[in-house]
Amino acid sequence: MEIKNARALGPEGLHERRRQAIVLFGKGMSRIEIAPLVGAHRNTVGRWIRDWQAGGAKVLKPARPGRPKGSGRRLSSEQEAQTSRAIIDRCPDQLKLPFALWTRAAVRDYIAQAHGVELPIRTVGGYLQRWGFTPQKPVRRAYERNGAAVRRWMEEQYPAIKARARQEGAEIHWGDETGLRSDDVNGRGYAPKGRTPVRRTKGTAEKVNMISTVTNQRKVRFMFYRGTMNARTLTGFFGRLLRTVDGKVFVILDNLKVHHAQPVKTWLAKNVERIELFHLPSYSPDLNPDEYLNCDLKALVGSKPDSRNKGQLERNALRAMRSIQKQPQRVCKYFKHKSIAYAA
Numbered sequence: 001m002e003i004k005n006a007r008a009l010g011p012e013g014l015h016e017r018r019r020q021a022i023v024l025f026g027k028g029m030s031r032i033e034i035a036p037l038v039g040a041h042r043n044t045v046g047r048w049i050r051d052w053q054a055g056g057a058k059v060l061k062p063a064r065p066g067r068p069k070g071s072g073r074r075l076s077s078e079q080e081a082q083t084s085r086a087i088i089d090r091c092p093d094q095l096k097l098p099f100a101l102w103t104r105a106a107v108r109d110y111i112a113q114a115h116g117v118e119l120p121i122r123t124v125g126g127y128l129q130r131w132g133f134t135p136q137k138p139v140r141r142a143y144e145r146n147g148a149a150v151r152r153w154m155e156e157q158y159p160a161i162k163a164r165a166r167q168e169g170a171e172i173h174w175g176d177e178t179g180l181r182s183d184d185v186n187g188r189g190y191a192p193k194g195r196t197p198v199r200r201t202k203g204t205a206e207k208v209n210m211i212s213t214v215t216n217q218r219k220v221r222f223m224f225y226r227g228t229m230n231a232r233t234l235t236g237f238f239g240r241l242l243r244t245v246d247g248k249v250f251v252i253l254d255n256l257k258v259h260h261a262q263p264v265k266t267w268l269a270k271n272v273e274r275i276e277l278f279h280l281p282s283y284s285p286d287l288n289p290d291e292y293l294n295c296d297l298k299a300l301v302g303s304k305p306d307s308r309n310k311g312q313l314e315r316n317a318l319r320a321m322r323s324i325q326k327q328p329q330r331v332c333k334y335f336k337h338k339s340i341a342y343a344a
């Protein structure tokens with residue numbers, strides 16, 4: 001039987017040699033006779049035999065090589081748990097750190113401040129990965145946002161609107177305005193490293209504005225307009241919206257000043273049997289599904305090359321909106337975002 005030197009084998013090979021040593025021992029061979037056959041010292045063979053006699057075959061399997069898991073770490077388990085909780089519960093500036101977000105540098109400085117342990121950036125990255133943290137694009141949120149108002153909207157106001165809509169047979173439309181420019185640079189493109197891609201645009205940008213609404217029944221309504229949104233344009237859109245709906249409409253908008261204008265209130269009062277207007281909490285665009293329609297539109301239009309032909313931007317936008325209208329499943333995805341799930 002040809003047996004290689006056990007010291008040149010991996011864990012699986014060493015396990016096999018230990019097993020073979022026990023087999024030879026069972027055939028009546030001594031440890032001195034077994035040692036050269038398995039490529040180990042006789043004392044090592046003797047230890048294998050004693051371990052096998054005491055614990056059986058399971059003790060012959062070699063332990064995992066290298067340091068035990070978790071050994072050599074600079075932070076204790078308690079310090080790791082405390083740091084992880086701080087990242088989840090607080091922002092860096094709340095802990096008097098000069099960072100807007102939890103970057104590796106921010107976490108490194110927090111660890112030095114809270115625990116007196118200086119860590120390299122790469123080590124901090126390893127800890128963050130081990131704790132289940134990943135780098136993510138942040139959500140923009142205004143300081144003026146009122147958390148209590150948002151909770152009232154989620155827990156009281158919107159459920160009441162939803163109940164009334166069901167009782168009165170009304171459609172709920174979430175609406176918003178957006179603007180498009182032909183010189184907007186959206187999306188990404190591949191290029192050799194170090195050579196930033198160039199997007200060609202006209203020197204004088206074209207602009208087009210749009211107001212739109214979406215429903216959780218996958219309906220999309222929109223209207224393009226020139227200039228700034230005013231009461232006449234807004235009520236004109238409301239009139240067009242009513243012509244596409246048989247029953248009553250509940251429209252939910254943000255708190256743009258024109259949405260509260262007196263001419264708008266007067267028009268709504270005259271048409272109260274057909275339409276009512278509600279307002280989201282201030283500084284809460286993440287609660288409006290129509291914001292996702294706007295982003296989708298800009299991505300679609302932004303993927304097209306800018307044309308020198310006047311009016312091409314609006315034609316591209318119109319084509320994109322009609323395409324979205326014909327894809328109800330696409331609209332349905334707007335309502336799957338965590339902050340919009342309440343509206344689904």
